[in-house]
Amino acid sequence: xxxxxxxxxxxxxxxxxxxxxxxxxxxxxxxxxxxxxxxxxxxxxxxxxxxxxxxxxxxxxxxxxxxxxxxxxxxxxxxxxxxxxxxxxxxxxxxxxxxxxxxxxxxxxxxxxxxxxxxxxxxxxxxxxxxxxxxxxxxxxxxxxxxxxxxxxxxxxxxxxxxxxxxxxxxxxxxxxxxxxxxxxxxx
Numbered sequence: 001x002x003x004x005x006x007x008x009x010x011x012x013x014x015x016x017x018x019x020x021x022x023x024x025x026x027x028x029x030x031x032x033x034x035x036x037x038x039x040x041x042x043x044x045x046x047x048x049x050x051x052x053x054x055x056x057x058x059x060x061x062x063x064x065x066x067x068x069x070x071x072x073x074x075x076x077x078x079x080x081x082x083x084x085x086x087x088x089x090x091x092x093x094x095x096x097x098x099x100x101x102x103x104x105x106x107x108x109x110x111x112x113x114x115x116x117x118x119x120x121x122x123x124x125x126x127x128x129x130x131x132x133x134x135x136x137x138x139x140x141x142x143x144x145x146x147x148x149x150x151x152x153x154x155x156x157x158x159x160x161x162x163x164x165x166x167x168x169x170x171x172x173x174x175x176x177x178x179x180x181x182x183x184x185x186x187x188x
Contacts, residue, residue, distance in 0.1 A: 001141045003050040009073050011142070012036070013083065013125040014133045015150040022086075022122040023158055027063050029074070029123055031165050032157045034058050034065040036150075038173060044149035049141060058176065064169050064183075065176040074123065082129030085121040 003011075012032065013023065023029045037055045041047065056073075058065040077083035125133070133139055139147065157165050166186045170177040177183045 005054045005056050006073050007138050010133050011138055015154045017155040022124040024122050025120045028162055028165055031169050033070055040149045040153050044146050060176050060179040062181050064180050084124045084126050087121055
């Protein structure tokens, strides 16, 4: 069975980790997918089930590597009810659009978004999305090593501050941070 980049997104969200299955924030989600592409894909033998051409493309952008394809896939799966993008109630209403706007190169209300004002949507696979992954046999199509690689990657980068994730990416892949507007803040 050959998987697609859309399948990869669903599998990453499906991968079970302790405490929570959600991934907090579009920026974190993008960096985890970037790290998968750069490190886990080949090291964990995904080339057998996920052709390299199916991986999301990334380019340097405002917060480091950005994938328009990934952004579109998240929006698509949210619209069809496979992925829930939940905004915790404790975030002020005025900040809810900032991370999405900055991620998609929009300028909400002429304001310059700041890192500390971003909304952090929590992305979770819904019951419908979970059923799809299970009914289609997507998780079972992976070897035990591939499953463990997704679980490890998700656990490693969802349980640390976003700044640590960014520092990891910017340090290991400096070419991905050439257009980052926060690289100096992250690496100091």
